[in-house]
Amino acid sequence: MKLYKKEGNIVQILSFPNETAEKSDYLLIEDADAGKALIAQVIDVQFASIPGVLEELLRSLPDGGEIMQGEDFDPLEIAPHITYIQDASLLICKIRATIENGENLSPTSAWLPSRSQSTIKKLSIPKLLKLARINGELPIVLGGTKDASLLTIDASSLDGRLNIITGKKETGKSHLSKLLISSLVGYKATVVVFDLNGEYLSLGMTADGKKNVLYDKIHILTPAQNFKVALKQLNLHVLLEILIHALHLPGTSAREFRRIWQSLKERNMLTLHDLGEAIRNWHCNQHVRDALFSRYYALVNSGFFTDNVAEATLLEECLFRAKEQGGAIIINLRNTSPIDRQIVVEYLLGKLVELLTSWKLKAVFLFAEEAHLYLRETYWDDIVTRMRHFGIFTTFITNQPDTIRENIYRQADNIFLFNFTNEHDLEVVSRAARVDAETVKSIARDLPPHHCLVLGKVVKDFPIVVKVRALDVKTMGETRLFFKDLN
Amino acid sequence: MIEQYTITTTPKYNFPQKPIETALPQRLLELSIHSLRHIQNQQIQLTPQAVAQNGKIDAQLQVPSLNLKPTIIQIKPKTQETLVAAIDTSSIKIGETKTGILIAIRGATIWKQNKRYRYIRLGPFIFHITEENKTEVYNALQRAYLGQQSIQNHQYTPNMTQMPTRLATLLERWLQLATAKTMTNSLILLDGSLTAGTPDTPANVMREILENARKTGNAVLAFSKMTTMRLNGNLITEALPNFAPPFLLELSGLRAKPPLISFGNIYVARLSNGNCAFRLDIDRELPSQEKVEAVEKLVGNDLLVQGYPETLRLAHILCTFTANEVIAMQHFITRRYGLKIINRPDMHKLLFGPFGKGEANT
Numbered sequence: 148m149k150l151y152k153k154e155g156n157i158v159q160i161l162s163f164p165n166e167t168a169e170k171s172d173y174l175l176i177e178d179a180d181a182g183k184a185l186i187a188q189v190i191d192v193q194f195a196s197i198p199g200v201l202e203e204l205l206r207s208l209p210d211g212g213e214i215m216q217g218e219d220f221d222p223l224e225i226a227p228h229i230t231y232i233q234d235a236s237l238l239i240c241k242i243r244a245t246i247e248n249g250e251n252l253s254p255t256s257a258w259l260p261s262r263s264q265s266t267i268k269k270l271s272i273p274k275l276l277k278l279a280r281i282n283g284e285l286p287i288v289l290g291g292t293k294d295a296s297l298l299t300i301d302a303s304s305l306d307g308r309l310n311i312i313t314g315k316k317e318t319g320k321s322h323l324s325k326l327l328i329s330s331l332v333g334y335k336a337t338v339v340v341f342d343l344n345g346e347y348l349s350l351g352m353t354a355d356g357k358k359n360v361l362y363d364k365i366h367i368l369t370p371a372q373n374f375k376v377a378l379k380q381l382n383l384h385v386l387l388e389i390l391i392h393a394l395h396l397p398g399t400s401a402r403e404f405r406r407i408w409q410s411l412k413e414r415n416m417l418t419l420h421d422l423g424e425a426i427r428n429w430h431c432n433q434h435v436r437d438a439l440f441s442r443y444y445a446l447v448n449s450g451f452f453t454d455n456v457a458e459a460t461l462l463e464e465c466l467f468r469a470k471e472q473g474g475a476i477i478i479n480l481r482n483t484s485p486i487d488r489q490i491v492v493e494y495l496l497g498k499l500v501e502l503l504t505s506w507k508l509k510a511v512f513l514f515a516e517e518a519h520l521y522l523r524e525t526y527w528d529d530i531v532t533r534m535r536h537f538g539i540f541t542t543f544i545t546n547q548p549d550t551i552r553e554n555i556y557r558q559a560d561n562i563f564l565f566n567f568t569n570e571h572d573l574e575v576v577s578r579a580a581r582v583d584a585e586t587v588k589s590i591a592r593d594l595p596p597h598h599c600l601v602l603g604k605v606v607k608d609f610p611i612v613v614k615v616r617a618l619d620v621k622t623m624g625e626t627r628l629f630f631k632d633l634n
Numbered sequence: 635m636i637e638q639y640t641i642t643t644t645p646k647y648n649f650p651q652k653p654i655e656t657a658l659p660q661r662l663l664e665l666s667i668h669s670l671r672h673i674q675n676q677q678i679q680l681t682p683q684a685v686a687q688n689g690k691i692d693a694q695l696q697v698p699s700l701n702l703k704p705t706i707i708q709i710k711p712k713t714q715e716t717l718v719a720a721i722d723t724s725s726i727k728i729g730e731t732k733t734g735i736l737i738a739i740r741g742a743t744i745w746k747q748n749k750r751y752r753y754i755r756l757g758p759f760i761f762h763i764t765e766e767n768k769t770e771v772y773n774a775l776q777r778a779y780l781g782q783q784s785i786q787n788h789q790y791t792p793n794m795t796q797m798p799t800r801l802a803t804l805l806e807r808w809l810q811l812a813t814a815k816t817m818t819n820s821l822i823l824l825d826g827s828l829t830a831g832t833p834d835t836p837a838n839v840m841r842e843i844l845e846n847a848r849k850t851g852n853a854v855l856a857f858s859k860m861t862t863m864r865l866n867g868n869l870i871t872e873a874l875p876n877f878a879p880p881f882l883l884e885l886s887g888l889r890a891k892p893p894l895i896s897f898g899n900i901y902v903a904r905l906s907n908g909n910c911a912f913r914l915d916i917d918r919e920l921p922s923q924e925k926v927e928a929v930e931k932l933v934g935n936d937l938l939v940q941g942y943p944e945t946l947r948l949a950h951i952l953c954t955f956t957a958n959e960v961i962a963m964q965h966f967i968t969r970r971y972g973l974k975i976i977n978r979p980d981m982h983k984l985l986f987g988p989f990g991k992g993e994a995n996t
Contacts, residue, residue: 199957206951215948217753222663225758228962228969 148267150176151237156256157585158187160238160267161195164231168192168238171293171590171600171612173270175246178260183247185260186270186278187240188610190589195235203233241586243609244279252278254608272296272611279607287330289323289601290616298613300605302334305512308604309531309558310542311551313576314565319597321346323563323615324514324544328475331512332364335473337466339499340514341492341521345481349621356621364474366465370483370491371450377459378417378452383408385497390442393489400438403431407439418454419447449487451494462498470508480521488521496526496534503537510538518543519550527551531558548575561603566594586610661778662739662759662805665771669762673731674971707926709880709905711934718936719745719813720823722949723806725798728963731973734764737798738963741805742953743813744945745820746936751945755952756805760963763797772797775804792833803834807843814847814854821932822847823946824856828898828915829890837895844897844917853920853928856898857946858913863888863900870902871911879941880905880933882914882926899925903941905933910940 148166152159158176162168168189177184194200207214219226242256272292276282276299283301292298305327312320325347328338340347351358351365368374378386383405390396390404407425411417416425426439446452453459465476478495480488502508513530515522522530530541531554543551549571556562556579564587567573573591577584582602590600590612602610723741730736740757761771769791792800806825813822830840847854863870863885870885883902890896898915916925937944955963967973 197958197961199959199961202954202956203958215751215753217755217952220659220754220756221758222659223666223758223760223966225760225959225962225966228966229959232958232962232965 148174148238150260150262150265150267153259156242158185158240158242160187160240162192162236162238164234164236168269169293170593171610173243173272173275173609174238174240174267175270176260176265176267178265180261180264181258183245183258183260185242185256186244186246186252186275186609187242188586189238190241190586191239193237193239195237197232197235200233203229239589241583246278250278272298275609275611279609281605281607281609285334287327288616289326289599290613292611292613298601298606298611300601302331302336304605305331305540305542305561306510307535307540308560309535309540309555310561310563310603311556311559311579312542312544312563312565313548313551313567314546314591314594314599315567315569315572316546317596318565318594319599319615320544320546320563320565321516322597322618323565323599324516324542325350325620326615326618327542328512328514329361329618329620332361332473332475336512337469337473337508337510338475338512338514339495340475340477341480341516341518342477343480343516343520345479346516347475347477348479350475350477352621353619354621359619361475364469364472365477366461366469366474367477367479368462368465369479370487373461374478374491375451375453375455375459376462376494377454377456378419378422379456380459381417381494382497382501383412385494385501388497389446389490389493393486393493394442394445396442397438399432400435400442403429403435404439404442419452420454423447445486446490449484449490451487451490462495463502466502466508466511485520492521496539499539500534500537503539508538510540513539513541514544515541516544517547517550518545519547527555531555548572551575553578559603561601561605564591564594564600564602566596566598567591581608582610659756659759661775662757665774666759666761669764669767669771670760670967670971672764672767673733673736673762673967673973704883704885704902706875706877707882707884707901708877709882709926709930709933711880712927712930713934714931716931716935717745717747717817717820718823718932718943718945719743719817719820720825720943720946720949721806721809721813722825722946722953723802723809724950724953724955725802726955726960727798728760728960729967729973729975731762733766734762734768735794735797736967737761737763737801738955738960739798739802739805740953740955741802741809742949743809744949744952745817746945751948753948753952756809757953758955758959758963759805760967761797761801763794765794768792768794768797772800772804775801800834807835807839811839811843811846814843814852815850817847817850817852819851820853821928821935822852822854823932823943823949824854825859825946825950826856827858827896827900827913828854828856828917829894829896831890831892831894837893837897840895840897844919848917848919853924854898854917855928855932856915857903857942858915859942861913863913870913874902874904874911879907880929880938882929903929905929905941906938908940910942912941 149161150158151161160174168174170189170192172189174187174189175184176187244252245255246252271294273296282299283303285302286299287302289298289300312323314320328340328350331338348367351362353359387401391401407429411421411425423443426436426443429436465474468474469476478491480491483491499511530539545551559579562579564576573588577587594600594612598612598614600610600612721743723739725737725739728736728738738758738760740755742753742755744751744753763771772791810824828840830837844854861869861871881904885900888900897918899918901914901916902911903914904911916928932943968975
């Protein structure tokens with residue numbers, strides 16, 4: 148391989164057919180005289196612009212587009228040399244770092260290695276991980292890299308971070324989420340999962356349906372079934388959030404509701420029945436009453452609210468148990484209507500903030516699948532800014548990257564990117580601050596299923612492609628198929 | 635005496651089948667390897683690739699401008715299936731060493747049979763030519779091709795700069811002779827003219843090619859892409875009558891100055907629409923009717939783009955060296971013979987900066 152060109156932090160390297168380098172491979176460009184080396188990643192492989200190639204191709208097909216038949220008497224055997232030159236490739240590489248004195252890494256690309264004297268060789272992933280010190284005391288094995296080594300990240304690099312797992316359908320996003328959740332729970336972390344399709348319900352079961360080591364740490368809460376809330380437990384502030392944001396209660400009506408609530412609370416009458424009666428008998432405008440009644444019935448019909456306090460203790464119990472020994476609270480939103488979903492999420496986020504503010508909980512890892520389906524607009528900013536300080540560390544999982552707002556990408560610390568072929572999707576993801584657009588667009592487009600481009604702090608900003616390892620967990624959330632049983 | 639191709643008979647045509655006869659290629663190969671052996675571990679200065687490879691011009695034929703009245707011959711395409719073959723060679727200088735130059739030559743024979751083009755391509759043969767070995771190389775090849783008698787006159791040994799074209803011409807004449815001997819009732823298209831008597835084309839060689847062609851019922855037609863011949867003060871290919879193509883313009887009464895001998899009757903051929911016309915030499919010994927018939931068969935059997943036969947165009951294309959091939963040959967000799975590529979400064983650029991156009995273009 149030969150160094151051909153450097154423009155900004157892009158280097159072009161001429162590679163010959165016997166030197167195999169592919170997209171996402173790392174190369175070490177060593178300048179012995181300078182005592183420095185560049186670490187560069189191949190982001191694209193192109194044909195080298197060899198003069199005369201077009202003529203060569205054109206003259207091989209003059210016979211009506213078919214290859215012309217003939218004999219070549221080539222006694223010096225020049226033909227293999229022609230092929231060798233023709234098949235030369237140009238590796239477009241992004242400079243990721245500079246190594247000085249063989250070990251000090253810095254993210255600079257400000258120097259120019261010698262074109263004639265530099266040696267270029269492939270940098271194996273284990274060596275890169277060692278140089279970048281991507282290891283730690285809480286290892287999570289994500290899977291295998293191309294050179295058959297394991298990619299191990301540190302669980303603490305997810306701590307306090309905002310993560311995004313994205314890719315098109317059936318590429319392995321949920322599988323990776325399960326792997327991260329299992330690993331975090333293994334390290335006694337508290338994890339809350341908004342499970343839209345019931346995919347995480349069997350996280351405590353092995354593939355053959357037996358209990359696994361996490362079985363006792365997986366708590367499944369299904370709204371209106373084993374997950375209910377009593378009005379007496381509710382903070383007015385949380386309920387108003389639900390009414391205003393989930394049920395779109397106008398401001399005037401919200402003010403009346405606040406008065407009703409305070410009146411009932413003073414009389415220790417915070418029950419669903421008394422609330423209904425209070426709205427009926429409250430002296431107010433008829434339109435306000437109607438508005439309050441419609442929201443009241445929405446709350447009642449959700450089945451999520453109860454007057455029985457004993458029925459409404461499971462969430463806190465689970466959270467406290469998870470705090471002690473680690474655990475995942477799976478909020479099963481599979482059969483929940485969109486409005487009820489929003490009620491549940493509003494309640495849960497309010498509750499988490501309440502528990503975290505009062506230091507009853509230390510921190511929570513929140514996994515939110517397709518969050519745009521239940522998260523209100525204003526919560527996005529809240530989650531990445533305010534809630535992070537309370538200790539809610541979110542991982543968004545989506546196959547529609549444009550449903551996540553741009554500022555979330557800009558602030559994301561880690562991105563686990565699966566295959567995307569759609570230019571628009573890639574364009575959206577490439578806005579992430581921790582990676583350059585060329586890398587995202589070029590590498591993500593060619594990722595096979597179950598292969599993930601890991602970007603961000605977990606890999607110390609060295610994008611690495613990994614084949615996510617298999618997990619012995621019962622698969623749930625499979626698509627129901629019409630033709631499945633017909634064969 | 636040169637051996638012939640090994641041939642097998644086909645129902646319609648007799649044409650070279652593999653393995654082809656290799657007397658000359660074998661000698662070319664031996665001399666190529668022999669000449670390259672002496673350059674181990676030398677330095678090589680690469681030559682800019684913009685070097686004319688196979689441009690031929692009929693400059694040898696010095697014909698005074700005459701006021702002749704050419705005859706127009708209308709051509710009626712004959713579609714009677716006739717094999718059309720064409721031969722061309724090319725040479726290129728690929729570098730310089732301390733003691734000489736590195737050159738490559740290649741030749742191609744193309745033929746159109748059953749509406750399909752086929753080819754045999756010989757080379758590239760790479761030579762290291764020095765002042766010391768140029769005579770030996772040239773004479774050895776002449777001996778292999780022309781026989782002992784042809785090398786008596788040492789004044790024919792070309793100088794270094796002429797060597798690439800001279801070696802290519804030797805290969806070309808050998809290919810032409812081999813084709814003339816092995817084909818029957820076909821049209822053989824040559825690049826250039828049928829003028830002989832020059833150092834690289836002795837009259838006896840051209841005579842032998844044409845005689846062998848006639849013996850087996852072939853007609854030899856030579857197309858010149860460029861000509862310096864003038865008629866009534868104008869280039870013969872530019873002063874055309876207002877007549878619908880295809881047609882020939884016969885220039886009778888022209889005579890070459892000794893020692894040059896023209897073995898062909900000279901025509902201006904405008905064989906298809908478009909502005910291109912070419913000097914066409916047709917074997918003088920063919921009866922007049924057969925000459926015209928040969929052109930009619932050519933028009934009826936081969937594709938003519940801008941009035942130029944496709945078979946001949948393909949022969950040119952296949953033997954021409956592309957830049958990629960030049961790099962590959964340089965790669966071959968540096969790998970095989972351990973040559974070190976050096977970059978001598980271009981004195982024109984060094985002295986004149988942006989006003990120096992480089993040696994290749996001066």
